[in-house]
Amino acid sequence: MKVFIIGVGLIGGSFALDVKTAYDSVTVFGIDQSEKHLEEALSLGVIDAKATYEDLAQADVVFVAIPVNALTKQLSKILDLVNDDAIVIDAGSTKEAICELISEHPKRRNFLAAHPIAGTEFSGPSAALHGLYQYKTNIICEVEKTAFKLQEKALKIFSDIGMRIRYMDPKSHDIHIAYTSHLSHISSFMLGKTVIEKEANERDIFDMAGSGFESTVRLAKSSPAMWAPIFQQNKTNVLETLEAYIKNLQEFKQFMEQEDFESIYEAMENTNKIKEILKGITVKH
Amino acid sequence: MKVFIIGVGLIGGSFALDVKTAYDSVTVFGIDQSEKHLEEALSLGVIDAKATYEDLAQADVVFVAIPVNALTKQLSKILDLVNDDAIVIDAGSTKEAICELISEHPKRRNFLAAHPIAGTEFSGPSAALHGLYQYKTNIICEVEKTAFKLQEKALKIFSDIGMRIRYMDPKSHDIHIAYTSHLSHISSFMLGKTVIEKEANERDIFDMAGSGFESTVRLAKSSPAMWAPIFQQNKTNVLETLEAYIKNLQEFKQFMEQEDFESIYEAMENTNKIKEILKGITVKH
The missing domain is CATH 3.40.50.720 (NAD(P)-binding Rossmann-like Domain)
Structure with missing residues (x-):
């Protein structure tokens, strides 16, 4: 063959x-x-x-x-x-x-x-x-x-x-994958960007970042040559996910400003069920 | 002892x-x-x-x-x-x-x-x-x-x-840790929330989510009882990080809306240096 x-x-x-x-x-x-x-x-x-x-x-x-x-x-x-x-x-x-x-x-x-x-x-x-x-x-x-x-x-x-x-x-693929993959990459890239912009002194990142940061920002190492065209081709769906994500972040921010930590607790608790969802994913590295 | x-x-x-x-x-x-x-x-x-x-x-x-x-x-x-x-x-x-x-x-x-x-x-x-x-x-x-x-x-x-x-x-600790840890948790929790809200049919998440999503959303499994009080005690710093993060996401969204994929490429490429920064973190699981 x-x-x-x-x-x-x-x-x-x-x-x-x-x-x-x-x-x-x-x-x-x-x-x-x-x-x-x-x-x-x-x-x-x-x-x-x-x-x-x-x-x-x-x-x-x-x-x-x-x-x-x-x-x-x-x-x-x-x-x-x-x-x-x-x-x-x-x-x-x-x-x-x-x-x-x-x-x-x-x-x-x-x-x-x-x-x-x-x-x-x-x-x-x-x-x-x-x-x-x-x-x-x-x-x-x-x-x-x-x-x-x-x-x-x-x-x-x-x-x-x-x-x-x-x-x-193909249509369903592009919608779902925007949520389960493309948005993760943006969230990770922008997290990396935000932290790098703040922490001009990189030693502070190095010393204080644990496995949590490493895991969340891992995808920010990905290739821009691969990812920019993906975002371009899946523009409409990706924009929809990005809008929903920003809206959730803004709501979280508002809860914090209003000292409404009960709603923050609740939002986190409801999201904890991702545990059960992720159990189904068999990822071997 | x-x-x-x-x-x-x-x-x-x-x-x-x-x-x-x-x-x-x-x-x-x-x-x-x-x-x-x-x-x-x-x-x-x-x-x-x-x-x-x-x-x-x-x-x-x-x-x-x-x-x-x-x-x-x-x-x-x-x-x-x-x-x-x-x-x-x-x-x-x-x-x-x-x-x-x-x-x-x-x-x-x-x-x-x-x-x-x-x-x-x-x-x-x-x-x-x-x-x-x-x-x-x-x-x-x-x-x-x-x-x-x-x-x-x-x-x-x-x-x-x-x-x-x-x-x-203590003051420096709380500022830096807001960027390298607390923001990661919010980004991950809100990513999980966004995807769960969209994907009422969980089989779609299960089947289409790869190791990238798993890694980015891992912290959304964390305990709300631990994290809500952290956000409360570090409110000012966390709000600052959240604002910077949302701003970067909005900018990314705007680049996409304007079809400015060169700026998107550039933002990702600049963030790739997180690779070098993370190399310094020794994480043993």
């Missing part, structure tokens, strides 16, 4: 590693606009060989893991180049724009719109992890638009690397 | 466990307003015996780990009851109110104002952890107001359980 990874960073690189573990007879080719990343992926054993778009005709599977603004620019071209039996899977964090863009493409049936809910705050080939996808959810959109045999091929791979599948329409 | 723990929850209980590991000849007594917690701490081996305020005269060391509103009510009484050679250490997350309250107490020299930067989002005796304090920072305020011999006694214990010490005045 010839698997082509376009974008050999955290997401593409981890997929490469897992596929190589799952199958004996697989060759993983890497394509990346950064020659440095490609060399790095090769020397780390993330990919077996470097390739270019001209080689895509040989591909059985193409996994596209590039920022969503690059994805909308490249996907048509990629589909043009693959053969009729190839399956092209994307890993973009937004789904509506890409599904719409590709809806009339003659090779629409060769494309599977996916969003593996997996990752870390790090990026690049050196961030690729063995087993990143194990026990994780893969959200697949518009599955009915993908050729049945190619669906099967893709699902077999996801199953072999340990993922569970959830089907969803 | 007779060590009394007042409040046998996460913080007090973990201190008890570490002290018992560090010393052969120590007896740990527990005092708690909850008989259930006391029984639990005893059966878990967190404490050696149950005690009451009447036993405090025997104490060599008293470690007070109760919510900060209870602390301001109890500390005077506790100091009244201990003998002249006892050291009373608190673990409150705010320091200005307690230091001011106790400033004229005849046994001020028996008190050491401390804030161990350690914890988890869980509470109660069953949340007590061996080694919680190892490599963690203990912030000590107004050390000069504690009798020298008693300072030495306390510092020896902190050192023996693996803590490093940082000295700070």
Whole structure:
């Protein structure tokens, strides 16, 4: 099996590693606009060989893991180049724009719109992890638009690397993911910004920050090149979450100003049920 | 050595466990307003015996780990009851109110104002952890107001359980901790609230939330009984952080509305330096 990874960073690189573990007879080719990343992926054993778009005709599977603004620019071209039996899977964090863009493409049936809910705050080939996808959810959109045999091929791979599948329409995906992922990133980035602006003397952060701060601000290490385009493509939904979040913060602030600590207690107590909700999430690091 | 723990929850209980590991000849007594917690701490081996305020005269060391509103009510009484050679250490997350309250107490020299930067989002005796304090920072305020011999006694214990010490005045403590800890909790609680409000159907959270959401919302599992009083006692500083945070979120929102994704990219990129800052934090779970 010839698997082509376009974008050999955290997401593409981890997929490469897992596929190589799952199958004996697989060759993983890497394509990346950064020659440095490609060399790095090769020397780390993330990919077996470097390739270019001209080689895509040989591909059985193409996994596209590039920022969503690059994805909308490249996907048509990629589909043009693959053969009729190839399956092209994307890993973009937004789904509506890409599904719409590709809806009339003659090779629409060769494309599977996916969003593996997996990752870390790090990026690049050196961030690729063995087993990143194990026990994780893969959200697949518009599955009915993908050729049945190619669906099967893709699902077999996801199953072999340990993922569970959830089907969803692109619109619903983009709304829910704005709440469960995109807003977390903004909240974390702005928390980091606020603390850095205040604490010009970084030693004070260093000394007084505990595991709580570290955990809440972890996502602020994420790649702007990946995240700015996500916010752009999911603008309407993200703005809705941001509005709701700011409103809750303003209410909390107002309670404090009014010395209404009973309402603050209550708001926190009601939110404690996130404990039970999170128990369902199996996260293996 | 007779060590009394007042409040046998996460913080007090973990201190008890570490002290018992560090010393052969120590007896740990527990005092708690909850008989259930006391029984639990005893059966878990967190404490050696149950005690009451009447036993405090025997104490060599008293470690007070109760919510900060209870602390301001109890500390005077506790100091009244201990003998002249006892050291009373608190673990409150705010320091200005307690230091001011106790400033004229005849046994001020028996008190050491401390804030161990350690914890988890869980509470109660069953949340007590061996080694919680190892490599963690203990912030000590107004050390000069504690009798020298008693300072030495306390510092020896902190050192023996693996803590490093940082000295700070109570006012600075409360300002900095508002940014590095209190704001993180509000940001996390309000994130949890926002997502729960939107996602009435919890299966959607469960399926689509990854490790990023989990990490950002972790602190929303924290105890309201502990946190509402902290926000109350540190009201002025917390309001300042909250204002700065909301302002940054509003600016982010405005950039999005104006389709100014360059400014969004820039804000994120500037915040990425939190990576370097966090590298300095040694967090062992």
